[in-house]
Amino acid sequence: MEPVSAKSTSEAAPYSVEKVRAAFPALEREVHGRPVAYLDSGASAQRVLASIQAVDRYERRHHSNVHRGSHTLSAEATEAYEGARATVADHIGAADRREVVFVRNATEAINLVARAWGDANVREGDRILLTEMEHHSNVVPWQQLAERVGAEIDWAPIDEEGLLDMDALAALLERGPKLLAVTHVSNVLGTENPLAEIARLAHDAGALVLADGAQAAPKLPLDVAELGVDFYAVTGHKLYGPTGIGMLWARLDLLRAMPPFLGGGSMIRKVTREGTTYADPPARFEAGTPAITQAIGVASALRWLDSIGMDAVREHERQIADYALERLAEVPELRVFGPPRGPDRLGPVSFEIEGIHAHDVSEILDRHGVAVRAGHHCAQILMDRLQISATARASFGVYTTPEEIDRLVEGLEDARRVFAL
Amino acid sequence: MDELYRDQILEHYKRPHNFGRLERPDLEFEDTNPFCGDEQHVTIRLDEDERVAEVAFDGKGCAISTAATSLLTDELAGMSREELLKLPKDFVLELLGIEISATRMKCAMLGLKVVKSASLGQPAEWEDEGEEGDPAEAVADLGQL
Numbered sequence: 001m002e003p004v005s006a007k008s009t010s011e012a013a014p015y016s017v018e019k020v021r022a023a024f025p026a027l028e029r030e031v032h033g034r035p036v037a038y039l040d041s042g043a044s045a046q047r048v049l050a051s052i053q054a055v056d057r058y059e060r061r062h063h064s065n066v067h068r069g070s071h072t073l074s075a076e077a078t079e080a081y082e083g084a085r086a087t088v089a090d091h092i093g094a095a096d097r098r099e100v101v102f103v104r105n106a107t108e109a110i111n112l113v114a115r116a117w118g119d120a121n122v123r124e125g126d127r128i129l130l131t132e133m134e135h136h137s138n139v140v141p142w143q144q145l146a147e148r149v150g151a152e153i154d155w156a157p158i159d160e161e162g163l164l165d166m167d168a169l170a171a172l173l174e175r176g177p178k179l180l181a182v183t184h185v186s187n188v189l190g191t192e193n194p195l196a197e198i199a200r201l202a203h204d205a206g207a208l209v210l211a212d213g214a215q216a217a218p219k220l221p222l223d224v225a226e227l228g229v230d231f232y233a234v235t236g237h238k239l240y241g242p243t244g245i246g247m248l249w250a251r252l253d254l255l256r257a258m259p260p261f262l263g264g265g266s267m268i269r270k271v272t273r274e275g276t277t278y279a280d281p282p283a284r285f286e287a288g289t290p291a292i293t294q295a296i297g298v299a300s301a302l303r304w305l306d307s308i309g310m311d312a313v314r315e316h317e318r319q320i321a322d323y324a325l326e327r328l329a330e331v332p333e334l335r336v337f338g339p340p341r342g343p344d345r346l347g348p349v350s351f352e353i354e355g356i357h358a359h360d361v362s363e364i365l366d367r368h369g370v371a372v373r374a375g376h377h378c379a380q381i382l383m384d385r386l387q388i389s390a391t392a393r394a395s396f397g398v399y400t401t402p403e404e405i406d407r408l409v410e411g412l413e414d415a416r417r418v419f420a421l
Numbered sequence: 422m423d424e425l426y427r428d429q430i431l432e433h434y435k436r437p438h439n440f441g442r443l444e445r446p447d448l449e450f451e452d453t454n455p456f457c458g459d460e461q462h463v464t465i466r467l468d469e470d471e472r473v474a475e476v477a478f479d480g481k482g483c484a485i486s487t488a489a490t491s492l493l494t495d496e497l498a499g500m501s502r503e504e505l506l507k508l509p510k511d512f513v514l515e516l517l518g519i520e521i522s523a524t525r526m527k528c529a530m531l532g533l534k535v536v537k538s539a540s541l542g543q544p545a546e547w548e549d550e551g552e553e554g555d556p557a558e559a560v561a562d563l564g565q566l
Binding site: 356374 | 425426431435456457458459460481482483484485487525528
């Protein structure tokens with residue numbers, strides 16, 4: 001159960017979507033008599049067999065609590081859990097595995113920063129800079145922080161194509177925010193933000209940068225050191241692993257200076273009646289028995305992703321998004337939100353059909369075995385900016401095929417027929 | 422093809438009855454479906470007996486929520502506020518006359534919820550939909566798959 005660094009071993013192997021699909025048992029499911037075309041990986045991806053099996057193996061043979069006993073099972077569990085941390089660190093380009101904190105999901109990672117770093121560093125009258133394309137998980141914790149301490153929030157706008165307006169961002173940075181919280185890839189528009197450039201601008205203005213990588217991590221090769229951000233949040237269940245596990249990466253010097261978020265076992269150095277001193281990171285931020293099984297599950301999924309190679313994963317995502325944009329352009333009265341086709345245009349692809357509500361679109365697609373999400377996608381600030389209340393969204397995974405996009409388009413044509421458009 | 426999207430539903434979706442807003446309403450309320458962000462706004466005018474004289478709604482919604490409220494608002498004339506508050510969910514389901522899945526129940530009930538809230542002047546108490554049956558049994562079923 002030791003960590004394996006597979007990052008550089010097989011990036012040259014050609015991408016075979018058939019082979020990839022064979023690694024996902026759920027894709028054998030039928031929905032309404034057709035093989036499921038799962039175009040909702042942006043909400044939660046299907047689980048890769050390697051992860052399911054690693055979870056099963058651990059649960060059957062190796063489970064005990066971590067960092068507790070010197071007995072064999074506890075040692076094995078600890079080794080597996082800390083090995084999972086090392087795998088994550090390796091996958092995202094962290095210099096030191098102590099920079100990886102296991103949490104419940106990306107939302108909890110951001111809340112941890114807002115509570116632990118935010119409460120200690122953001123004061124009344126300070127500013128926090130967000131963008132119009134943030135998921136609620138990267139909005140609400142900052143609003144709560146602003147409310148607690150009396151800080152102000154600014155919103156960096158997007159342009160007509162759905163790209164961040166970099167001039168406006170630069171102007172807002174001149175107001176001297178303490179922190180810029182920005183998504184790496186939009187969960188609605190499929191925009192990949194130029195994170196390295198944004199981080200440089202923000203640092204020049206004296207702001208720290210938190211990136212929400214929930215959508216980016218499953219699609220992009222990651223190197224947090226190269227990106228130059230200060231905090232990076234990801235979640236396991238969009239990475240083909242289990243729910244209940246997410247990761248916060250943060251610069252070690254920042255983690256060392258941060259007070260704890262939750263108190264309890266494991267996060268202490270010494271507890272006395274007079275008070276408690278805290279453990280070093282990452283243990284300081286992992287109170288209580290952690291999600292050991294899920295950490296092992298997500299690490300196995302990452303090792304599997306590394307065996308394919310994230311460069312190939314990104315190229316597959318780009319090709320599928322490009323094909324989806326090409327095909328959707330053929331559907332009358334359909335409007336896509338987000339940047340046009342291009343080398344930096346990834347999924348998801350959000351759209352509306354004039355005259356058919358997104359819920360009805362997704363309901364009719366479901367009858368064709370095509371799973372898409374409909375709604376505001378936890379991005380009501382963006383919906384407000386686009387002056388819509390909901391979109392249908394097709395999001396892709398490593399297993400998505402052009403044939404599934406064709407089925408999406410067929411389903412949309414049927415929706416138009418049902419609504420007699 | 423489709424029971425859910427049969428002509429009556431689509432007709433009410435495309436040309437909803439009582440669509441718009443009344444000026445100087447006696448009762449008024451707006452609410453959203455937090456699941457999808459859809460909104461409905463209901464205005465009601467009462468006669469001298471405090472019964473519904475006129476009702477109108479507007480907002481953004483799917484075929485199910487729009488048709489449900491269109492059908493519902495056709496039936497409200499002459500009802501007292503107490504009668505509005507007592508309207509059961511089945512009243513709307515019978516008007517719709519189609520099977521509504523657990524995931525679409527919130528859509529179907531949005532209008533009724535807003536009408537009840539309007540007659541109360543505050544958000545009506547509401548039980549979440551889609552929780553029929555024994556949840557523990559659903560877990561047991563999953564084990565058999």
